[in-house]
Amino acid sequence: MLSRQGHRLLQIGVALFVFSSFEWFAIPYFAAPRLGLSAHTLSALQGVLLLALGLVWPRLNLGTVASRIAFWSFIYSAFAILAAPLDSR
Numbered sequence: 001m002l003s004r005q006g007h008r009l010l011q012i013g014v015a016l017f018v019f020s021s022f023e024w025f026a027i028p029y030f031a032a033p034r035l036g037l038s039a040h041t042l043s044a045l046q047g048v049l050l051l052a053l054g055l056v057w058p059r060l061n062l063g064t065v066a067s068r069i070a071f072w073s074f075i076y077s078a079f080a081i082l083a084a085p086l087d088s089r
Helices: 002-029 033-059 064-087
Strands: none
Touching: 002 033, 002 064, 033 064
16 A cells, blocks of 8 residues: 555656646746746645655555555645645736
8 A cells, every 4th residue: 555655646746747847837927926936846846745755655664544644644735835826826
């Protein structure tokens, strides 16, 4: 289960990198372009964080319930933090 979750974290991290690269083109269309740049940088940072977690995840010593709670908490926090700057578009 941990290896599957680690693989999923890697996939989501790569997806955030792709989102970050396409988001670069939308920065001039934000109401505040600096906020768009901040969202772009933040999505790249969240992608790196999820990639690092995905690589380390199978080596963690977590039980089934703890791994599910931690996995979904990391996913939720990554997208919730990213939604704040994107919401003020």
